[in-house]
Amino acid sequence: MRNIILDNVCPFVNGKFGKPTKMYLVDGKWANGAPEGTPVVDAQGALAIPALFGLGLDFKEPLRDDIYTFKDGVAAMTRGGFYGGLYESSANAIDDSLKLAAIQQISAKYGLSIAFLGAFSMGYQCKDLSEMVELADAGVVGFGDGNQDCSRTRFLRLAMEYGSMTGKRFFFMPLDDSLRHHGLVHEGSYADTLGMKGIPRVAETIAVFRILEMARFLKVPVHFKQVSCGETLKLIERAREDGVDVTCDVDIYHLILDDSCLFDLNSLDNVPMPFRSAEDREALWKGLESGVVNAISMNHDPVLAQDKEVNFEDAVPGAVSLETALPAIWKPLSERLGAARAVELLSTAPAQLAGVAPSKLSEGERADLVLLAQDSPKTVEASMFAGQVWNSPLLGKQLPSSIVGTYINGNWTEV
Amino acid sequence: MSALEIKHLFGLRGVSKHDIRLILDNAKQFREILERPVKKVPSLRGMTVVNLFFENSTRTRTSFELAEKRLSADTVNFTSSNSSVKKGETLVDTLRNIEAMKIDIVVVRHKGTGVPKFLADNSKAIIVNAGDGAHEHPTQALLDMLTIEEKLGTLEGKNVTIVGDIRHSRVARSNLWGMTTMGAHVTLCGPSTLVPRNTELMDKVTWESDVKKAVKDADAIIALRLQKERMDDALLPSMREYRNTFGITHELLECAKDKVLIMHPGPINRGVELDSEIADGEHSVILDQVTNGVAVRMAVLYLLAGGRANA
Numbered sequence: 001m002r003n004i005i006l007d008n009v010c011p012f013v014n015g016k017f018g019k020p021t022k023m024y025l026v027d028g029k030w031a032n033g034a035p036e037g038t039p040v041v042d043a044q045g046a047l048a049i050p051a052l053f054g055l056g057l058d059f060k061e062p063l064r065d066d067i068y069t070f071k072d073g074v075a076a077m078t079r080g081g082f083y084g085g086l087y088e089s090s091a092n093a094i095d096d097s098l099k100l101a102a103i104q105q106i107s108a109k110y111g112l113s114i115a116f117l118g119a120f121s122m123g124y125q126c127k128d129l130s131e132m133v134e135l136a137d138a139g140v141v142g143f144g145d146g147n148q149d150c151s152r153t154r155f156l157r158l159a160m161e162y163g164s165m166t167g168k169r170f171f172f173m174p175l176d177d178s179l180r181h182h183g184l185v186h187e188g189s190y191a192d193t194l195g196m197k198g199i200p201r202v203a204e205t206i207a208v209f210r211i212l213e214m215a216r217f218l219k220v221p222v223h224f225k226q227v228s229c230g231e232t233l234k235l236i237e238r239a240r241e242d243g244v245d246v247t248c249d250v251d252i253y254h255l256i257l258d259d260s261c262l263f264d265l266n267s268l269d270n271v272p273m274p275f276r277s278a279e280d281r282e283a284l285w286k287g288l289e290s291g292v293v294n295a296i297s298m299n300h301d302p303v304l305a306q307d308k309e310v311n312f313e314d315a316v317p318g319a320v321s322l323e324t325a326l327p328a329i330w331k332p333l334s335e336r337l338g339a340a341r342a343v344e345l346l347s348t349a350p351a352q353l354a355g356v357a358p359s360k361l362s363e364g365e366r367a368d369l370v371l372l373a374q375d376s377p378k379t380v381e382a383s384m385f386a387g388q389v390w391n392s393p394l395l396g397k398q399l400p401s402s403i404v405g406t407y408i409n410g411n412w413t414e415v
Numbered sequence: 416m417s418a419l420e421i422k423h424l425f426g427l428r429g430v431s432k433h434d435i436r437l438i439l440d441n442a443k444q445f446r447e448i449l450e451r452p453v454k455k456v457p458s459l460r461g462m463t464v465v466n467l468f469f470e471n472s473t474r475t476r477t478s479f480e481l482a483e484k485r486l487s488a489d490t491v492n493f494t495s496s497n498s499s500v501k502k503g504e505t506l507v508d509t510l511r512n513i514e515a516m517k518i519d520i521v522v523v524r525h526k527g528t529g530v531p532k533f534l535a536d537n538s539k540a541i542i543v544n545a546g547d548g549a550h551e552h553p554t555q556a557l558l559d560m561l562t563i564e565e566k567l568g569t570l571e572g573k574n575v576t577i578v579g580d581i582r583h584s585r586v587a588r589s590n591l592w593g594m595t596t597m598g599a600h601v602t603l604c605g606p607s608t609l610v611p612r613n614t615e616l617m618d619k620v621t622w623e624s625d626v627k628k629a630v631k632d633a634d635a636i637i638a639l640r641l642q643k644e645r646m647d648d649a650l651l652p653s654m655r656e657y658r659n660t661f662g663i664t665h666e667l668l669e670c671a672k673d674k675v676l677i678m679h680p681g682p683i684n685r686g687v688e689l690d691s692e693i694a695d696g697e698h699s700v701i702l703d704q705v706t707n708g709v710a711v712r713m714a715v716l717y718l719l720a721g722g723r724a725n726a
Contacts, residue, residue, distance in 0.1 A: 192611035193428075195549030195588055196528050265529030309507050309537075311527040313548070 003027065004405075004412035005034050006371065009043035011361050012050055015340040020045055023367075028410030030367040041414075043371055046404050049330075050343060050359040051368035053351040054085035054322055055249055055297035056225060057114070061106065064091040068302035072387030073322075074110040076300065078413050079386060080322040081370025081406045084113030085298070086354040088171070090146045093119040095130040097138040104139065111409045115354040117144035117171055120159040126150040129162055136166035141355045142223070143170050147272055149177040153210060160220045169221040169247070169353075173273065174207035174232070175199070184313060186228075186274040190262040196313070199274050201229045208232050212239045212246065221245035223353065226273040226299060228254055230283025233292045240292075247353060249297035250284045252325050253393055255332075257281075261393070267308050267315035268393045272301070288345060289337060295350040296333075298325055302389040323384050324394050327401040331374055371404040378402035419718045423542040425531045426551030427593035435560070435597055441714035442561050442707065449485070449710055458717050459488035464520040465513055468545070469495040472524055474681055474705070475545050475555075479522050482712035491518075506530070510538050520716060523547075541719045549583045555680050556589035558711040560597060562704050563635050566676055571598035576629045578661055579639030579688055580609040586680045587639060595619040604629035605639075606661060608650040626661050627670045635676040638663045638688045654687050663689045668698070676700050 006023040011030075020043075024034040059073030077085065087103070094100050094116055107114045118135035122128040124146035132143060143163050150156045150172075160170055180199050185191045187198025208224060212235060215222040227233065227248045239246050251273060258281045261269050269275065287293035301318035308315050326346070334342040348358040359368045379398045382390035405414040419434050427435070448456060464483045468476050476492070483490045493513065504512075506525075513521070520541045523531050528548040535542040546552040563570055575594055581587045581603050594601050601620040603610065614622060623629040630636055645651050658664075663677060677689070677698040685691045694701060 187613065189613040189615040189617075192582075192613045193588075193616045194528050195551075195583070195585060265532055267533075306505060310505060311525070311530045311533040313527040313529075314506070 002410070002412045003034055003038045004407060005038050005040040006043045006048065007040055008045055009048045009371065010045060011048040011369070012339065012343060013361050017047055017339060023048060025367060025407050025412065028366055030361060030363050030365060032363070041405065043404065044373070046371045046373045048361060048369045048371055049081070049326070050347050050361050051081050051083035051370055051406065051408055052326060052346045053113075053348075053354065053356065053359070054082045054300060054325075055295060055350045055353065056251075056299035057085040057087045058089040058091065058301050059087070060089060060091050060302060062092065062102070067304055068387050068389060070106045070110065072302070073300070074112060075386035076320065076322040077112060078406055078408055078411070079384070079403070079415055080324070081326055081403060081408070082112075082322055083359050083368035083408050084115070084351060084354075084356050086115050086117060086141070086350070088117040088144045088146065090124070090148070093122070093124050093146055094135070094140065095119040095122045097131065097134045100135060100138050100140060113351075113356050115141040115356050117142050119144060119146055120163055120170065121150070121155070124148045126152050126155045129159055132163045132166055132168075136168055140168065142168045145172050147173040147225070149175055149180075149207065151177050156211070157214055157218070160214055160218050164218055164220045169223050171223045171225055172207070172211050173225040174204050174211060174227075175273065176203045176207045179203035179206065184270060184274065184317070185262055186259040186276040188259050188277050190259045194262060194265075196262070201231055201276070201280075204229055205231045205235060208235050212236075212244060215239075215246060216242065216244050221247075224248040226251040226254070226297060227284070227287075227293070228273050228276050229280045233283060233287045237292050247294045248292070249295045249350070249353070250287065250293050251297050251299050252321055252329055253319060254281065254284055255296065256328060257393060265312045266393070267310055267312045268319070268391055268395055270312055270315040270317045271319050271393070272317045285336065288341075295353055296329070296345045297350065298322055302387060303391040304389060308391050318391060320385055320389055320392050323386065324380055324392060324399060326370060326372060327378060327399040327403055328394055330372060331400040368408050370406045372401055373404050374401045376402045418721060422719070423531065423535045424553050424715055424719060425535070425542070425544050427553045427556055427589045427596070428551070430593070430596065432596050435557070435593055438557055438711065438714050438718060439561050439564060441718060442557070442710040445485075445713040445717075446561075446707065446710040449706065455485055455487060457487045459483065459486040459720055462519040462720060463489045463491065463517065464522060464716065465491045465493055465518045466545075467493045467513070467521050467523045469523075469525040470546065472545070475524065478705070478708040479545060479712050482709050482716060485709065486713055486716060488520075488716070506533070507537050510534055514538055514540060520720065543715060543719065546585050549585050549588070551589045552585040553589045553593070554708070554712050554715055555586045556593040557715070558704055558708040559590055559637060559678060559680075560593055561707045561711055562678065562700050563599075563676065565703065565707070566700055567634055570594060573599045573634040574602065574632045575599050575635045575637065576602040576604060576633040577637045577639065578604045578626060578629065578663065580641055580645060581605045581639070582609045582611050583642070583645075584639050586637075590637065591617060591620050602629050602633070604661070606651060606657070609645065626667065630667060630671040630675070633671055633675055635678055636663060636671065637678045637680070640680065640682065641684055641688050658687050662687060663693050665690065665692065668693065674698075678704055681705070
């Protein structure tokens with residue numbers, strides 16, 4: 001435990017930021033006082049925000065620990081102010097209880113609130129069902145597709161039908177593989193100008209429609225990961241009105257970037273769900289405002305330097321996000337939607353989707369927080385990222401805010 | 416006004432009229448040199464050019480190689496079939512190794528969009544794009560423009576129609592940027608599965624689905640090569656239907672101007688996008704394009720090398 005006294009800090013309490021005060025952070029709690037000799041940090045009016053919860057964590061270990069490890073991931077979470085997250089690794093399908101136990105054991109060493117998605121098919125292959133009942137009993141909070149399209153609709157039906165016994169939610173990244181057809185970027189005017197193969201919006205909406213109909217038919221709760229276009233939000237809204245239990249998230253970078261960045265041909269902008277048009281980006285923001293979108297996701301996906309130091313089309317898709325998410329999104333998000341909704345979208349709502357207790361700041365209670373200097377811009381450098389990766393679309397760009405430090409799991413970390 | 420504003424040639428989108436004019440004017444001078452008994456000038460003596468071709472190419476590579484030799488440069492050919500790329504070397508490592516051999520200019524062809532820019536970002540060499548994916552093939556467009564100017568005097572106000580697989584064509588993209596910059600009216604025409612759907616950023620050209628209307632006022636028609644893979648990918652039902660609908664035939668030319676120029680970037684699928692008698696007929700300037708290709712590439716290399724050349 002590393003205790004700290006934050007002086008001149010504005011904590012987020014009961015839905016709003018209070019006046020500058022002193023916070024005693026002792027043994028993981030917001031205490032009334034601190035032992036003598038506890039170091040003091042002058043926060044200079046920085047915001048103490050409840051720590052965040054990251055949807056879409058992939059730390060690669062054990063099968064691809066040459067790329068990234070759990071230790072790296074936890075370091076990224078600590079730097080970025082995350083107390084927990086929902087883990088689903090495309091490299092490591094959690095498709096039996098032994099694999100779950102192994103990764104739970106690794107995770108437990110670090111003491112963060114990490115929940116796990118099981119794979120509903122063995123190896124995400126959509127050929128054989130995983131033992132979902134046993135996985136649910138062992139602690140998975142839902143079942144995922146590993147961000148791979150399940151094109152066999154009968155298998156999808158059987159997986160959801162069998163999995164319905166567990167009462168767990170099914171998580172999908174909706175992208176029809178056949179319509180994707182080797183595309184890497186949004187099929188729009190930028191891709192057509194550059195002559196690049198595009199992924200049309202219908203690749204997403206057709207996948208969404210198919211899954212929604214299945215959810216309606218089988219009465220199984222579903223969640224859509226990384227929704228990228230306005231049309232999808234309309235389908236989700238309509239299905240909800242019809243009583244389908246459906247939730248969704250948007251990826252943080254889809255709120256910041258759109259396909260106009262393609263003209264830079266920067267391989268760091270190559271991500272699994274393509275950045276769509278400026279109109280789509282605005283539709284996603286409106287979805288946050290209206291409540292159609294439940295949460296903002298992180299989709300922290302490390303990629304080695306040699307797989308990004310290539311031309312755009314040969315790069316391995318993926319982006320890391322944990323270290324820079326809050327300073328990148330806080331100002332635009334809180335200015336447009338208010339601080340309370342911003343905290344909800346980044347912390348309480350994603351935690352709720354993963355069935356994890358929310359982080360909140362209340363004197364005398366457990367406290368996990370991130371200290372943000374919201375008007376202190378910072379340029380993103382490779383050294384800001386944990387592990388040996390730096391595959392961020394924001395590399396070299398200036399963020400409007402900067403993290404001063406984090407207090408997670410009873411440890412103060414200056415950033 | 417004798418220096419190029421660009422440092423590399425990635426494509427023609429965004430290249431100024433000044434630069435295109437300069438390249439075409441220089442190419443005209445080199446064109447004259449190519450008619451002389453001794454076709455060689457010392458402009459790039461002492462400089463080394465590598466032709467880095469990751470895609471198969473015969474005519475473009477040969478044309479570049481000839482241009483380099485006519486300029487007295489030392490030339491190295493590096494193709495994917497004989498390169499370390501086949502042994503798993505990354506593009507950056509390949510480039511750095513080549514650069515360590517003190518190369519001045521890299522001429523690159525690659526299936527990936529933006530590879531020339533990527534190489535320029537990671538190298539000190541001058542980069543010339545010889546075709547990147549379906550993005551751009553700027554020297555092909557420049558030689559098309561040179562041919563039209565040579566035959567019609569100017570591009571300003573001329574109507575140029577490009578027919579065929581626009582969606583997958585780097586030639587069409589470079590031509591639409593270059594020719595519109597030089598004041599030509601460009602019309603693009605092709606089957607609905609082979610034209611881009613999102614043309615908002617390519618709004619200086621006319622999109623026409625009826626090939627008869629597309630060629631009606633054309634001063635020059637460029638027929639694009641139809642790749643056989645398009646049939647495998649279900650983008651077209653058959654070569655036969657393509658020929659009957661979009662092929663440049665005698666019947667189609669009856670709808671066009673009497674003195675319309677027929678052009679093709681080669682190699683031709685005779686009887687598909689272009690009938691043999693048209694390819695070899697009075698309207699065809701296809702072999703002039705080939706000759707102009709060498710002159711244009713000489714001009715590009717010469718101008719990009721700028722003061723770095725010995726001559």
